[in-house]
Amino acid sequence: MSVTDLRRTGKAAAPGTADGPGLPAAPPRQPRRNPGRPVWEEDPSPVGQGLKGLTLLGVCLAILGPLWVVIVTSLSDRRTITEAGGLVVIPRTVTFQAYEELLSGGTVTRAAIVSLLVTLVGTVLSMTVSVLCAYGLSRPGSFAHRPILMVLLITMFFSAGLIPTYLLVTGIGLQDSYWAMILPSAISVFNILVLRAFFMSTAPELIDSARIDGAGEWRILLRIVMPLSKAVIAVISLFYAVGYWSQWFNAMIYLNDAEKWPLQMILRQLVIKQQAPQGMSQMIATQQVPGLAVQMAVMVLALIPVVIVYPFVQKHFTKGMLTGAIKG
Structure with missing residues (x-):
């Protein structure tokens, strides 16, 4: 039976027979394990499941x-x-000698407090500016939202560079200041775009009904948009917090006073430069505390805040990042 005859009659050729003159025999179809589900939702085979388990x-x-x-x-x-x-x-x-030495109220304890304060203040400031900017850019009728959006997008691909940034930070008096670790990296355009996309996915009917009831933009943002965007706000807050907590480059460039160093700078001194901060060098030099154990202990202390916070935010990653990146 030829292909034309099959189209006319609607009958399929028998498995293992040729579909027409000069055509090879069609291989028999493999029966599906679950015909009621789409192909891409079928359960993996035992071999595939085993390979996934080994990979994980x-x-x-x-x-x-x-x-x-x-x-x-x-x-x-x-x-x-x-x-x-x-x-x-x-x-x-x-x-626990290494941890007792680190947490005895010396350099590491002070650096941990500095990192904690910088992380809290920086995250609150970055989230405030990012949420306000993203909400303004998500409103179609806002003033000059398209030119401002284009300017923000340009900064994602082109930057002034290290030397102009250093001259700007020192020129406005932030040298040897805690603000030098916050303001130069306070805004992330990528995070603003994710927030903007999520805000644009808010149902317009909710906003229109709030305006009919007399609500202003501030009330709409605080009472409607932000409560519906808890997932993306939690994820972006985690991104900012991890960035501030792990920051060391700005401290190395702008901070001359070692007493203002964050925890990551102490970690850099111990691990990379193999230099112990003041107050610890005598303990390590006299072999009372192993230097390698102190280095590893500082690493553990630097990981603890992220390990504690991440499980509470992890459940929001799929909804916060994927929805915010796709919608809008």
Whole structure:
């Protein structure tokens, strides 16, 4: 039976037979495991499921393995570190000497307080400006919202560079100031665009009904738009907070006073430059506290805030980022 005859009669050729003169025999179709579901929603085969499990296991080991080594090394004494030749994989003795030295009210404690305050103030400032800017750009009738949006987009691809930024920061008197760690990186255009897209997905009927009831733009933003955008606000707040907490470059450039250094600068001094901050150098030099254990302990202290906050925000990632990036 030829292809033309099949189209006329609507009958399919038998499996394993040729569809027409000169055409190869069509292979038999594999029966679907669940005909009631689309093809892309079918359950994976046992082989595919096993490969996914092995892949996830490998990723988990690649992430948790170094973290385990860092934690175990920070809790080891000098003898264990010496016998291991450096990083410790299998713990033998557990000691908190490194953490006691770090949290005894010295340089590291002060640096942790500085990082915490910079993170809180910077996150609140960045979120306030970003939410206001994104809401203004999401309103079609707002003043010059398209030219302002184009200017913001240009800054994503072109920047002034390090030297002009340094001259600007020092010229306005932010040298050796905590604001030098906040203001130069206070705004992220990408985060503003995500917020804007999410705000634009708000039902226009809600906003129109609020305007009919006499609500102004501030009330609409605070009472309608922001409560409906808790997911994206939580995610963007986490992005800003992690950025401020992990910041060290601005502190290295603009801060001359070591007492104003954040925790990441102390970590840099210990790990990269192999230099102990003042107040700790004598303890390490006299071998009372292993230097490697102190380095690993600072790493653990730097990870703790992110590890604590992330599980509470993780559930909002899919709704906050994907919806904000696709809609609008």
